[in-house]
Amino acid sequence: MNPANYLILSALLFTIGAVGVLLRRNAIVVFMCVELMLNAANLTLVTFSRINGTLDGQIIAFFVMVVAAAEVVIGLAVILTIFRTRRSASVDDVNLLKY
Amino acid sequence: MSTVPMSRVPTHPAAVPMVTRYAMPHEPHYASATGIFSVMWLLLVLPLAGAAILLLGGRRTNRWGHLLATAAAATSFVVALLLFFALLGRSGDDRAVSQHLFSWIPVNSFQVDAGLLFDQLSALFVLLITGVGTLIHVYSIGYMAHDPARRKFFAYMNLFLASMLLLVLGDNFLVLYAGWELVGLSSYLLIKFWEDRPAAATAANKAFYMNRVGDVGLALAVMFMFATVGSTNFDTVFGAAAAGVIGYGTLTAIALLLLLGACGKSGQFPLQAWLPDAMEGPTPISALIHAATMVTAGVYLIARANPIFTETQAARTVVVIIGAGTILIGCVIGCAYDDIKKVLAYSTVSQIGYMFLAVGLGPAGYALGIMHLLAHGFFKAGLFLGAGSVIHAMNDEQDMRKYGALWRLMPVTWATFGICYLAIIGFPPLSGFFTKDKIIEAAFDKGGTSGYLLGSAALLGAGITAFYMTRLFLMTFHGERRWSDKGPRAVHPHESPRVMTGPMIPLAIGAAVAGGLFVLGGSVQNWLAPVVGESAEEGVHTMSPVVLTALTLLVAAGGFAGAYLRYQLRPVEAVAPPDAEVGLVTVAARHDLYANTFNEAVFMRPGQYATRFLVWLDTVGVDGAVRGSAAAVGGLSGRLRRTQTGFVRSYALSMLGGAVLVVGALYLVKVG
Numbered sequence: 001m002n003p004a005n006y007l008i009l010s011a012l013l014f015t016i017g018a019v020g021v022l023l024r025r026n027a028i029v030v031f032m033c034v035e036l037m038l039n040a041a042n043l044t045l046v047t048f049s050r051i052n053g054t055l056d057g058q059i060i061a062f063f064v065m066v067v068a069a070a071e072v073v074i075g076l077a078v079i080l081t082i083f084r085t086r087r088s089a090s091v092d093d094v095n096l097l098k099y
Numbered sequence: 100m101s102t103v104p105m106s107r108v109p110t111h112p113a114a115v116p117m118v119t120r121y122a123m124p125h126e127p128h129y130a131s132a133t134g135i136f137s138v139m140w141l142l143l144v145l146p147l148a149g150a151a152i153l154l155l156g157g158r159r160t161n162r163w164g165h166l167l168a169t170a171a172a173a174t175s176f177v178v179a180l181l182l183f184f185a186l187l188g189r190s191g192d193d194r195a196v197s198q199h200l201f202s203w204i205p206v207n208s209f210q211v212d213a214g215l216l217f218d219q220l221s222a223l224f225v226l227l228i229t230g231v232g233t234l235i236h237v238y239s240i241g242y243m244a245h246d247p248a249r250r251k252f253f254a255y256m257n258l259f260l261a262s263m264l265l266l267v268l269g270d271n272f273l274v275l276y277a278g279w280e281l282v283g284l285s286s287y288l289l290i291k292f293w294e295d296r297p298a299a300a301t302a303a304n305k306a307f308y309m310n311r312v313g314d315v316g317l318a319l320a321v322m323f324m325f326a327t328v329g330s331t332n333f334d335t336v337f338g339a340a341a342a343g344v345i346g347y348g349t350l351t352a353i354a355l356l357l358l359l360g361a362c363g364k365s366g367q368f369p370l371q372a373w374l375p376d377a378m379e380g381p382t383p384i385s386a387l388i389h390a391a392t393m394v395t396a397g398v399y400l401i402a403r404a405n406p407i408f409t410e411t412q413a414a415r416t417v418v419v420i421i422g423a424g425t426i427l428i429g430c431v432i433g434c435a436y437d438d439i440k441k442v443l444a445y446s447t448v449s450q451i452g453y454m455f456l457a458v459g460l461g462p463a464g465y466a467l468g469i470m471h472l473l474a475h476g477f478f479k480a481g482l483f484l485g486a487g488s489v490i491h492a493m494n495d496e497q498d499m500r501k502y503g504a505l506w507r508l509m510p511v512t513w514a515t516f517g518i519c520y521l522a523i524i525g526f527p528p529l530s531g532f533f534t535k536d537k538i539i540e541a542a543f544d545k546g547g548t549s550g551y552l553l554g555s556a557a558l559l560g561a562g563i564t565a566f567y568m569t570r571l572f573l574m575t576f577h578g579e580r581r582w583s584d585k586g587p588r589a590v591h592p593h594e595s596p597r598v599m600t601g602p603m604i605p606l607a608i609g610a611a612v613a614g615g616l617f618v619l620g621g622s623v624q625n626w627l628a629p630v631v632g633e634s635a636e637e638g639v640h641t642m643s644p645v646v647l648t649a650l651t652l653l654v655a656a657g658g659f660a661g662a663y664l665r666y667q668l669r670p671v672e673a674v675a676p677p678d679a680e681v682g683l684v685t686v687a688a689r690h691d692l693y694a695n696t697f698n699e700a701v702f703m704r705p706g707q708y709a710t711r712f713l714v715w716l717d718t719v720g721v722d723g724a725v726r727g728s729a730a731a732v733g734g735l736s737g738r739l740r741r742t743q744t745g746f747v748r749s750y751a752l753s754m755l756g757g758a759v760l761v762v763g764a765l766y767l768v769k770v771g
Contacts, residue, residue, distance in 0.1 A: 022751055022755070096745060099741060099744075
C-alpha cells in the first residue's frame with residue numbers, strides 16, 4: 001500500500017485533534033484530542049520510519065507513548081483536582097491566570 | 100635673637116635658579132619662628148577656638164559666650180602686640196618670620212605647606228584686625244545685647260577674625276586663598292545675620308555671588324603661578340617675578356587676575372555693587388568687615404604681590420584707572436543717599452579707591468596705600484560705630500532726613516564721630532589729612548597727562564568727600580530736629596551705654612593721631628620698605644607739596660562750604676524730593692549710577708534666560724526622551740497584556756498559529 005496514505009490519515013487525525021482542542025470546552029475531551037494529536041504524530045513517525053527504512057522513527061514513537069502515558073497521569077490528576085474545587089470541567093471556567 | 104641670615108625676598112639670589120617647574124627644594128628665605136614667635140599660631144587659633152566653642156557649645160554658652168569671644172579677640176591682640184614689639188627688636192632686614200605649621204598638600208612635585216608669615220606688612224594688618232576687632236567685639240556686647248542670637252553673632256565674629264588673620268598671615272598664595280574664601284563665608288554669614296529679613300538674605304547672596312566673580316580671578320592667578328613657577332610660596336613666586344623668569348604677558352595676566360580678585364573683595368569698580376547692600380548686616384559688622392578690614396583685603400593682596408605689580412606697568416595702569424574711577428563713583432553716589440549706612444558704605448568704596456590708586460602707582464605708592472588703609476581702618480570703624488550708636492538711639496531708623504540736632508543728646512557719639520568725620524575729610528592735622536594728601540601728591544608726581552588726570556580725580560574726590568561727609572554730619576547731628584518724641588513715631592534719643600561709647604573713643608584717638616604718626620618721619624614707609632621696596636622719595640615733584648596741600652585743603656573746604664550752605668543754613672526736607680525735582684546726576688546717583696541695572700540687564704537676566712532655556716531643554720529634551728520612551732513601552736505593554744486572556748484555548752490557537760507559521764516558513768525556505 002502507498003505509505004502516503006498513512007500520512008494523509010495522520011494529517012486527518014491531527015486536524016481532528018487540533019480542532020477538538022480549539023473548539024471543545026470539556027477538559028476531558030480536550031485532553032483526549034491532545035492524545036489524538038500525539039498519536040497522529042506517532043503514526044507519522046512510524047510511517048517515515050518505514051519509508052526511510054530506519055528504526056529511528058519507531059524508537060521515537062515509543063518515547064512519545066511513554067511521555068503521553070506520563071502526561072495522562074498528570075493531566076487527569078490536574079483535571080480531577082480542578083473539578084473538585086470548581087465543580088466544573090470546562091476549560092473556559094479556568095481563566096483566573098490572566099492580565 | 101635669631102642669627103639666621105636673611106635678605107630681602109624679591110632680590111634674593113637663590114630665587115633666580117628656581118625656574119624649573121618640578122620639585123624645587125624650599126629654601127627658607129624667612130627667618131624661622133623661634134622664641135616668642137613660636138606662639139604665632141595662637142593669633143589664629145584663639146579666635147578660631149572661640150568660634151568653635153560658641154558654635155558647638157550651643158545654648159549652654161549663651162550667658163558667657165560674648166565674653167569668651169571678646170576675650171579671645173583681646174588675647175589675640177595682646178599676642179599681636181607682643182609679636183610686634185619682638186619684631187621691632189629685630190634688625191631692619193630680618194623682620195620677616197615664618198612659622199611652618201604642617202604639610203598641607205604633599206603631592207609629588209606639588210608641595211604646599213601651611214605656614215604663617217609675620218613680617219612688616221602682615222604685622223600692621225594683624226594689629227589693625229585684632230585691635231579694631233577687639234574694640235568692635237566690646238561694642239557689640241552693648242549693640243547686640245537684646246538680640247536673641249547674640250552668641251551666634253559673636254561666634255561668627257570670631258570666625259571672621261580667624262579667617263582674616265589666616266588671610267594676612269599665610270606665607271603662600273594657597274593659604275591666603277583659604278583665608279580669602281573663609282572671610283567671604285564669614286561676611287556672608289554676618290550680612291544675613293538677620294536672615295528673616297528678605298533684604299538681608301538677598302544682600303548676602305549678592306555679596307557672595309559678586310565675591311565669587313573676584314575669587315575666580317584669584318584662583319586662576321594662583322593656578323597660573325603654579326603653572327609657570329611651580330610653587331605658590333610668596334618667596335618663590337616673587338623671586339621668579341623679580342628675576343624676570345615669568346614672561347611679561349603671563350605676569351600681566353597674573354596681576355590682572357589678582358586685581359579681579361582684589362576688586363571683588365574690596366568693592367571696586369566693576370564689582371562695587373555688593374558693598375552698599377552688605378549694610379543690611381548688623382552695624383558692628385559693617386564697621387569691622389565692610390569698612391575696616393575685609394574689604395581692604397584687596398589692597399593687602401596688591402601690596403603683598405608688589406613684586407608682580409612692580410614688574411608690569413600695564414596691570415598697574417589698570418589698577419590706577421580702577422582706583423581713580425572708583426573714588427569718583429563712590430563719592431558721587433555717596434552724595435545722593437539718605438541712608439546713613441549707605442553713605443558710609445559708598446564712602447568706604449571711594450576711600451578704598453584711594454588705596455587702589457596708591458598701590459597702583461607702584462613702589463612710590465604701596466606704603467601710602469597701606470597707611471591710608473590703616474588710618475581708614477580707624478576713622479571708618481569709628482564712623483560706623485557712631486552711626487550704629489545713632490541708629491540704636493533712633494529705634495533703628497537709618498534715614499538721615501529723620502535725624503537732626505542730636506549732638507546735645509549724644510555728646511560722646513557726636514565728639515568721636517566728629518573727630519572721625521574731620522579725619523576722613525582731611526582736616527589737619529588728623530589722619531586723613533596726612534594719608535590722603537600723600538596719595539594725591541603721589542598721583543600728581545606720576546607725571547605726564549596721566550599724572551594730572553589721576554591727581555585731579557583724587558583731588559576732586561577729596562572735595563566731594565568733604566561735601567557728602569559734611570552733609571551726613573550736619574544732617575545727623577545739627578540743624579533742626581526732624582523727629583518727634585511724641586506721637587506714634589516717637590523716638591527718645593539717648594547716649595549709648597558705656598560699653599558702646601567706650602570703643603569709639605580709642606578709635607577716635609586713632610583717627611586723630613594715626614596719620615601723623617605714620618607719615619611724619621616716614622615711619623611706616625621705612626618700616627614697610629623691606630617688603631614693598633623703597634619709595635622713590637625726593638623724585639621730581641610735578642607740583643610743590645606745599646602748593647598741593649594748600650590746593651587739597653582749598654578743595655575740601657569748598658566741599659565743606661557747599662554742604663554747610665545747603666544743609667546747615669537751609670532747612671533739610673524731612674522727605675527726600677522726588678526724582679522729578681532733582682537733577683539728572685542725582686537721579687543717576689540714587690540708582691547707584693545704574694550699576695545694579697547694568698548688572699541685572701547684562702549678567703543677571705541673560706543668565707536667568709540661559710538657565711531657563713537649559714531647564715526647558717532638560718525637561719523637554721532629555722526628560723522628554725526618557726519619559727517618552729518609557730510611556731511608549733508602558734502603553735504598548737498595556738495593550739499587549741490584553742492578549743493574556745486566561746482562556747487556555749486561545750493560547751492553544753496561538754500556539755497552533757505559531758507552529759503553522761514556522762512550518763510555513765520552513766516550507767518556503769526548503770521547498771520554495
